[in-house]
Amino acid sequence: MKILMIAPQPFFTERGTPINIRLMCQVLGEDGHHIDLLTFPTGKDIPLTDVNVIRIPNIFNIKKIPIGPSFIKLVFDAVLLFNAILLCLTRRYDVIHGIEEGGFMAVFLGGIGKTPSIYDMDSSIVQQLYYSRFIRSPAILRAARKLETSALRNASLIITVCSALTETARSLTTTRIIQIEDIPLQGLERAEKTDVQELITTCGLKNRKRVIYTGNLEAYQGIDLLLDSWAYLVKSGSIHKTVTLVIVGGDAERIKNYADMAAEIKIADSIKWIGQRPSREMALWMAMADVLVSPRREGENTPLKLYSYMASLRPIVATDIKSHSQVLDDSVAFLAKPDPQAFGEAIRQSLTDPTLSTIKSRNARALIKEKYSYPVFRKKLLFAYEALQNA
Numbered sequence: 001m002k003i004l005m006i007a008p009q010p011f012f013t014e015r016g017t018p019i020n021i022r023l024m025c026q027v028l029g030e031d032g033h034h035i036d037l038l039t040f041p042t043g044k045d046i047p048l049t050d051v052n053v054i055r056i057p058n059i060f061n062i063k064k065i066p067i068g069p070s071f072i073k074l075v076f077d078a079v080l081l082f083n084a085i086l087l088c089l090t091r092r093y094d095v096i097h098g099i100e101e102g103g104f105m106a107v108f109l110g111g112i113g114k115t116p117s118i119y120d121m122d123s124s125i126v127q128q129l130y131y132s133r134f135i136r137s138p139a140i141l142r143a144a145r146k147l148e149t150s151a152l153r154n155a156s157l158i159i160t161v162c163s164a165l166t167e168t169a170r171s172l173t174t175t176r177i178i179q180i181e182d183i184p185l186q187g188l189e190r191a192e193k194t195d196v197q198e199l200i201t202t203c204g205l206k207n208r209k210r211v212i213y214t215g216n217l218e219a220y221q222g223i224d225l226l227l228d229s230w231a232y233l234v235k236s237g238s239i240h241k242t243v244t245l246v247i248v249g250g251d252a253e254r255i256k257n258y259a260d261m262a263a264e265i266k267i268a269d270s271i272k273w274i275g276q277r278p279s280r281e282m283a284l285w286m287a288m289a290d291v292l293v294s295p296r297r298e299g300e301n302t303p304l305k306l307y308s309y310m311a312s313l314r315p316i317v318a319t320d321i322k323s324h325s326q327v328l329d330d331s332v333a334f335l336a337k338p339d340p341q342a343f344g345e346a347i348r349q350s351l352t353d354p355t356l357s358t359i360k361s362r363n364a365r366a367l368i369k370e371k372y373s374y375p376v377f378r379k380k381l382l383f384a385y386e387a388l389q390n391a
Helices: 016-030 071-090 102-113 125-132 138-154 163-170 193-202 223-235 252-264 279-287 305-311 340-352 354-371 374-390
Strands: 002-007 034-039 051-055 095-099 117-121 157-160 177-179 209-214 243-248 271-275 291-294 316-319 334-336
Touching: 002 016, 002 071, 002 102, 016 034, 016 095, 016 374, 034 071, 071 102, 095 102, 102 117, 102 138, 117 138, 117 163, 125 138, 157 163, 157 374, 163 177, 177 374, 193 279, 209 279, 209 340, 223 243, 223 252, 223 340, 252 271, 279 305, 291 305, 291 340, 305 316, 305 354, 316 340, 316 354, 334 340, 340 354
Parallel strands: 002 034, 002 095, 034 051, 095 117, 117 157, 157 177, 209 243, 209 291, 243 271, 291 316, 316 334
Antiparallel strands: none
């Protein structure tokens, strides 16, 4: 099949949705399909079989497109739609596959050209607008909901990445939905012990336990909750004497903001800020962890890193919200209410009860092999395309 994939993302960059897009392109290309991947102008080129990356013009010479809704992203979305129209006028496609707001474009173009369309619902656009506070007007949010509902109802097929999004889509349409969850980063099992020990020494963390967070430092990630939880632990005991909180990710501006916050609440000495690191290093950072944490306060989409956490054979502490609980339960992780004391106590238990931590970690890896592996992802994605072709 010849596929137009509309991806309103900087591709390739080391973050959730672009990683998922790369994986889809890898599976489809290796199965013999050809993909024209229409995407934003920023990002690095990577080798992919049978994938032609088409970047829209960088009309403002932008170096970095921020995560989440923004005015610059709206402008690039308009340019993306214009270029998608040109491609559909000059080339023949068997499927138009749109990710996030690209789903609106895919359904619109599919309807005009009588071409099957896939609405790939990596997130709810309305929820993104609401949680980001980018749009505050109830009237505009209602209009966005109507647009999202219309696109879902007119798509040939909907792909979701978690049960919360499946429930949202199912409440709005009878269109067929296929849920294809994310999977761990590939290569996590190949962390060499010598490389891990070298990293521990380089970071000055030898003879200390390590509680590690990986990911960006956007507000929705709950870093403020993590710092407050750490402050609770420091003030209620001597954890800071033997354990370091290691935060891997974030740009310089956000690191400074949170580092200043840590200094104000007098916990800076027991925190190490690493900054952004490539995904190929994540196996090492996770392997050096005694505990991995995900402190989100709100949201429903399951963070991509959660699957890598589960595969790492390390205990996980996560907030007991829908983002986490639709994948995790008490058999595979330490779940806690999103407040400093509860989350702090969960971290303490994960560090002081090695038997329970080992049981949960093993259960988590077993669950990954059963439900969230590359073969499972590949089978589901190819099934979705077969279902579309046979409809």
